[in-house]
Amino acid sequence: MKKINKIVPHLLVLIGFVLVSIIYFYPVLQGNKIFQSDIVxxxxxxxxxxxxxxxxxxxxxxxxxxxxxxPTYQLGAKYPNDAIGALDDILRFLPRPADYLFLYFLGFYVLLMVLKVDPLKAFFGALAFGLSTYLIIILGVGHNAKAHAIAYMPMVVAGVLLVFQRRYIIGGLLTMVAAALEINANHFQMTYYLLFLLMIMAIYYVVIAIKNKEYVALGKTVGVFAAAGILAIGANATNLLATAEYTDFSIRGKSELTFKPDGSKNTTNSAMEHEYITEYSYGIAESFNLIAPRLFGGGNSETLAEDSALYSFLLNYGATPAEALQTVEYYGKTYWGDQPIVAAPAYIGAIVFFLAVLGLFHDKLKIKYVFLAGAILSLLLSWGKNFDGLTRFFVDFVPFYDKFRAVSSIQVVLELCLPVLAIMGLQSFFSNDKDKQWTSLWKATATSLGLIVALFLAKGLFNFSAPIDQQLMQMFGESQDKSFGISFINALKEDRMNFYTSDLMRSGLFMLAVAVILWLYIQNKLAQTTAVILVGFFMVADLFMVDKRYVYNNPDQFKSAREVDMPxxxxxxxxxxxxxxxxxxxxxxxxxxxxxxxxxxxxxxxxxxxxxxxxxxxxxxxxxxxxxxxxxxxxxxxxxxxxxxxxxxxxxxxxxxxxxxxxxxxxxxxxxNGNAWFVSKIKVVKSADEEIKALNSLDVTNEAVVDTFEDNGKYFKGGFISSKDSTASIQLKLHKPNHLIYSSENSKYGFAVFSENYYENGWKATIDGNETKIHRVNYVLRGLQIPAGKHTIEFKFEPQVVKTGSTIALISSIGMLLLIGVGVYLVRKKRFKIDD
Structure with missing residues (x-):
């Protein structure tokens, strides 16, 4: 009976997660699907x-x-022996996007359980994490892989914490499965950012172990992580190997060209241009959006209405109400931050921030500093070009950092860490004596509301101008009244200032409401459960009200299944x-x-x-x-x-x-040129620069250009023979994505160009069943030396990386199952001994 009583709260929480996920995206109950631009x-x-x-x-x-x-490796390719993918499908049993929202809740709840938070507080904490504005918005636009990876982050952190707490069996198994699911989500940028937090956590625990000379325990920990990591990676071997193979072929690989399209010298050593990597950099002051959503005007799609200063200005100017409203909705661009496109502000919640501050003052667990450090590093790196020294250091010296763009998205680590600190603060607040509670409460209140007041006072430091203002000024400046453009922008700035002020007041009121609730608890005016429910309600309501502006503000957000599946x-x-x-x-x-x-x-x-x-x-x-x-x-x-x-x-x-x-x-x-053709001349060059320049004037019908330094990194030492008669021809007989058949006829030994992208790994060519070398020609295409006479030429895409990876995945999945079985047996055996 005791075991059942322990399980019931968790079952109720899971049912609550399912209900909230479905209710939040209620149109899915009508058979509709969310219309996601990226998924389209x-x-x-x-x-x-x-x-x-x-x-x-x-x-x-x-x-x-x-x-x-x-290759389709990053386009939803399905691989053999993907047992982790099958497990993920089971966990994502709800209709999309409710499935990802449920995963947000579940993963964070598991982490809070490891931190020994009671179920009620953990329930509200999971809702607060999952309803963080950024996490909801990426579902709206279709960043499903990103959402998928973020959802499993807390579970990975939970497993790692358990191992460091020396609960090796359960921690190792959770780390293994969660890491495998995280990698399977296939958004390596998010997984890479998670490693920064895990590295900080590892440094923290390793320093403690060395300080206490606990070398045996440290050795066990390393062994558990090694086994869990190897099997988690192995279970995803196909995708990882395929991605690694393809990376250099993609724009994430380093360019071989030494000049840019405009002819200037290419000076970067990074896989991508520094400007491209840092294009989406969070503004330093804009980061206060974390606690006041429309401090910098909200998002690019933010709309004004009849209560706006711009609407009143247009009415006074002589526009009809309909004309004024249409103009306001179309040209009332309120966002004035540093980023080129922002769907919505990355708002974590005023109450989440308040409780996180409370946790820093009140919670005695030193692990809070790990999450604080993770949040700070995440914030600093999200500034990108606005904190250029740190960003350039990471781009130039930290492995793989230059493989990812949109550095602002590293704030997901902060959006994980602060809700953890918040719920740790709420949990610890109810477990200390009343004197300590009051001291921590007034300090947290003074700090949080003090920041709000400081931002109010700093209002005069901003000009509330946006890059788009100049375009609007030029457009409206063409009207007969030259002052119209200036007055229009001034009214728009007034609306931006109103957003700034109103949202600061809003956040301050939410913080004050929670402070009053906790004070009433201290004064014995509220029971603990009542206080927790009230805090949780306000915390979730705050986020929900902001989220719905961006997910449900568009009536076309949900459409029929047919419209989504056939967009x-x-x-x-x-x-x-x-x-x-x-x-x-x-x-x-x-x-x-x-x-x-x-x-x-x-x-x-x-x-x-x-x-x-x-x-x-x-x-x-x-x-x-x-x-x-x-x-x-x-x-x-x-x-x-x-x-x-x-x-x-x-x-x-x-x-x-x-x-x-x-x-x-x-x-x-x-x-x-058609699908394939014989050429009569081969132009040999010795660099990618020469090859791409040659294409500007190349007679591609009769000539081909070949860079002797080919993709495999070795100089091609053989010569090329290119002869053709007047009747030489190649005809395409079969065309499938992975299988091409041609028939060729040429009385001379010739060289043929095929209008198909060259990819070194996986494509094999045969002439009458005999394998032959594929050359890269014309910078991107395939070329073959073909003997005289009539021949059948075949290209087949049979990537060895898939065969090798799927074998490794099968072995690793079997190993995982065996370890899980042994782990469950040992845990049950240990419990039976305790019961005896």
Whole structure:
């Protein structure tokens, strides 16, 4: 009976998590799905591979529908022996996105249980963590992998804490499973940021162990972590190995070019440009959004209404109410922070902050300093270019830091640490004597409200100007009344100031309300349970009211399942192009970095943070910097090009979607080379610089350029033979994402170029069944030496990394199951001994 009584509170908490998750995203109960912008793009990118998987019951691991061809390793590829993925599917049993919200709650609850927080406080703490504005917003826009990884972070921290507390069996098993789930979430940036917190925690416990000369215990801890880590990594070996293999091929790998598209010297040693890495840097003062959501105007999509100063100004200027409201909603841009795009402020909650401060004053557990250090480091690094010295140090000297962009997202560590400190503070507050409670309470109140007052006083230090103001000024300055633009911006600034003031007051009132509740408890006016429920209610209500501005402010946020699963409708241009059933590529000039084109066609564009580096460079260096020249070669009467473009021709771009005043039109490229062709001349160069420059003037129909220093890092020492007769030809007979068959005929020993992206690992070529070397030609394409006569040529994508990884994953998963079985047996045996 005692065991059942212990379990019941946790079961009630889990049921509560399920109910809150479903109620929060209640439209899913009506069969609707959340419309996530990034997932829409993913749907476009993954269309070909998903269709192929459905039709053939086979995994392609390659798609030809985006960026001229790329592996699907970061596009939802399904790997054999993915036992951890199956476990994750069980945990995410709720409809999306309620499943991720449930995972937020569950992971954080497990961490609080390890910190010995009682279930009621842990329940509210988990809700506060999961409803943190940033965590909700990433679900709204479709950063599912990021949300997935964040959800398992607290569980990993919980396992690590248990091991350091010398609960080796349960801690080791939890660390192993949680780490495996974290890696399986496949957002390595979030996992990488988690390692910073774990490193701080490790330093803390190792110093204590060395100080106390507890070397045996330290050795056991290292052994447990090693076993857990090896098996967690091994269970995800396929994805990890595939990602590691692909990284250098993607824009996350270092460029081989020594110059930029504008011709200037490339001086960076990083995988990505410093400006690109730090493009999304949190403003130093903007960080106070953590405690007052609209301190810097909220987000880019923040809307003003009839109660705004801008609306009143427009009415006074003579606009009708409808005109004023429309103008306010469209041009009333309130965000004035440092970041280019912000969906919503990263608000952790005024009460969460207050309780965290209370915890720092009140809680006696030294582990609180680990979470405080993690929060501070996270905050400093999130400033990016606004704290450039620290950021450059990490980019230049900390391994892998230069592989990730949007440094502001490291604040997820802070958004984990502060709620932990908050609930530790709430837990410890009710466990000390009343005198200590009052001392800690007034200090926390003075500190938190003092910060609010300081921000009120600092209001005059800000000008409330935004970069977009200049554009608005120029646009409205063209009106007959030249003062209109200035008055418009001044009214907009007044609204920004009103946001600043009102949200500071709002946060101050929430802090004061909790301080009063805790004071009433000290005065024996409230029971402990009542006080905890009231604090928890206000804490969750605060976050919920802010979240709903950004998740439910758009009536189209939830749509029918069909609209979400099939988000694109073919346009008239798409239908015209699709009448051509041959194999070709499409280039949409104003939409290369989106996936709509990939949904219907084999595109040279797409939407991916890890797009192929060399293919991307082709357009940056050879096509899009000369886009005006390309446009001038269009005959709009015949809707075709009058001049060839070497890069588009060799990529077999047969159609270019061009915007006009009357809408998009499909421009035919009669110079497209087709799927494969023999060349009569090979131009050999010795660097990537020479190779990409040669493409500007290369006769791609008859010539090919080859860099002798190929992808494998070794100079190709053999010569090239390129001869063809007048009737030489290559015909495409079969085209699947992972399997291509050609027939060739040439009376001479020749060299053929195939309009398919070169990828060193996985693609194998055979001529009449005999394997032959694939050369990288024309910077991105494949080339083969083909003997004279008639031949059958096949390309198959059979990545060895998948075979090797899936074998390791199977062995590791079996090892995990065995360890779990042994661990459960030992724990039960130990309990039986205690009971006896």
């Amino acid at each position: 793009q993913y749907t476009g990118m993954a269309k070909e591979q998903n269709d192929f998987r459905t039709e053939s019951n086979e995994e392609p691991y390659w798609t030809n529908s985006a960026f001229g061809g790329m 694109f409708e073919p346009t008239e241009v798409d239908n015209l192009i699709l009448k051509d059933t041959s194999n070709y590529r499409v280039y949409e000039i104003q939409g290369r970095m989106q996936a709509r084109t990939s949904y219907f066609h084999k595109s040279v564009g797409g939407y991916s943070a890890v797009r192929p580096r060399r293919f991307d460079q082709l357009f940056d260096y050879n096509v899009e910097k000369n886009i005006n020249e390309l446009g001038s070669s269009i005959d709009f009467q015949t809707l075709s090009f009058t001049k060839s473009n070497p890069v588009l021709d060799m990529l077999n771009v047969k159609y270019v979607i061009v915007p006009t005043g009357q809408g998009d039109v499909p421009i035919t490229n009669p110079f497209a």
